[in-house]
Amino acid sequence: MQKTIITIFSTFAILSMASCFPKASHVIRSLPVESREQILAQYNQDQLAEGKAIFSSSCDNCHKLKQPETRTAEKWNSIIKRMIPKAKLSDEEGKLVRAYVIANSKTI
Ligand code: HEC
Structure with missing residues (x-):
């Protein structure tokens, strides 16, 4: 009985810790x-502008905005x-921000 309680408790502890390290959704990861x-070739100017708006409002919460031109497309991809x-x-917002930063990335 005590073993069951310990198992349930540790499963819960592990699951709640995992939520502190959010993982990209399957869509974003793939x-x-x-x-x-x-x-x-895939995104139009309106979508890129939307990506820029999301980038400007969501990517400066933890650090200053890291402008797209500071990194190459290869770097941004990862x-x-x-x-x-x-x-x-969300997946849709994520895709638009990704498109915006890659479209404006540093050219070597
Ligand atoms: C919850 C906090 C948080 C948010 C929100 C956030 N970042 Fe970061 N970012 C970090 C931390 C912490 C680091 C440094 C550690 C690392 O590289 O993972 C970092 C590092 C970076 C770096 C440097 C990484 C490198 O290897 O050169 C870039 C570029 C960056 N973030 C871009 C973004 C963009 C774009 C967004 C918006 C989609 C964003 N960040 C949103 C926390 C955040």
């Missing part, structure tokens, strides 16, 4: 690595998947 050109869950964005 987005392919894409170049500026690939993004520009960083943005970590930051979307931190900013608690």
